Amino acid sequence: MTNIVNATNTVNDEKRFHVSVSSYKQCQTALKHTGISRIYVSSDLLLNAKPEFLEELTDSKSEIWIKTSEILRAKDYSKLEKIIEFSKDFARGMLISNLETYSFLKYHNYDGQIALNYHVYVWNQEALKFWEDKVQSFLMPVECNIHEWKQLQSEKAEYLCYGKIPMMVTANCVRKTKGACRNAGVSFEDSITDRYQTDFAVQTNCNYCYNVIYNSVPNSMHQNLEQIMKLKGKGIRLDFTTENECEMNGILNAYAEYIQKGQADFSFIKDGKECFLEVKGVTLENDGICAFPDAPTQRGVKHLKELIAASKEGFETYVFFVIQMKGVHLLRPNDATHAQFGDALRDAFDPKLRS
DSSP: OOBTTTOOOOOOTTSEEEEEEOSHHHHHHHHHOTTOOEEEEETHHHHTOOHHHHHHHHHOSSEEEEEOOSOOOGGGHHHHHHHHHHHTTTEEEEEEOSHHHHHHHHHTTOOSEEEEOTTSOOOSHHHHHHHTTTOSEEEOOTTSOHHHHHHHOOTTEEEEEEEOOEEEEESSOHHHHHSOOOOOOEEEEEEEEOTTOOEEEEEEETTTTEEEEEOSSOEEOGGGHHHHTTSOSSEEEEEOSSOOHHHHHHHHHHHHHHHHHSSSEEEEEETTEEEEEEEEEEOEEETTEEEEOSSOOHHHHHHHHHHHHHHHTTOEEEEEEEEOOTTOOEEEEOTTTOHHHHHHHHHHTTTTOBO
16 A cells, blocks of 8 residues: 555556546646646636636646536627637647537537536437547436446546536526625535525536536545446546535545555555555435445445454554534444445454544
């Protein structure tokens, strides 16, 4: 295992590492990680970009792609023309989210490459055949499970492994509903709360006049990464929306380790001693009680047994359960779903595994 503190963020050449960013700070963070092969930069960042920022993108060793708006209206054509002009010296291509943008680019003889976001669905083999000679890559439908991804796998596929999933794209302005339109560019200042007191982040885009309402917790496919790495495709993708620099760095470092090692373990040095850490994302909650796993995980059992063995050899070992929900007061093994994992977790306490 690699010392995570000093690890270089390199990637497996067989599966490239792509990220999507929504803010300038996120873009700065991505540019510092040398293992990222492709960065999707929000087109909103280019509308009033400073020359210094454009120079950073031009000098980037990662491929720079422009992530265009979720909605394109005729009155906004001039903005897209401006973005194409700004980015022609550094952008490899455009990531598009609707057919209007595709038509606009083809009509204006855009000579860069085109990638499809998950809004332009490639549901089945017929859709794949339609787009195959028209785009450089496409994102696998986020509604599909890993088994359906296997059936649809393609050399042009990207696999979304982390990110908050949009629940709705709407022209009804949440900010205007809550008060008044301030025409304040793009921000995540607003949120909505459901009857269970769960907060949902809202991206207010005043540049193109629409809102995106995101799920309350990010989706993470790290439990299936070993299988995903074996599929055909352009690479895996991480989408960043509301994450701050610290959160983004932690996620990037963790996935860099996953890709390097083919497993979810990583290590660090504490008081001169090597320690092994396993991270588990918790998504199942009921009345303030969380349970893990939410589905059978032989891989999770394997990792626990490896950590138990490492602990017996004198290494310090940990399991870190990440709970991204409010009001949780208890976490317990989900024996009803996978008793073997529960048994392994309880066994882990004997060799002093920290959880």
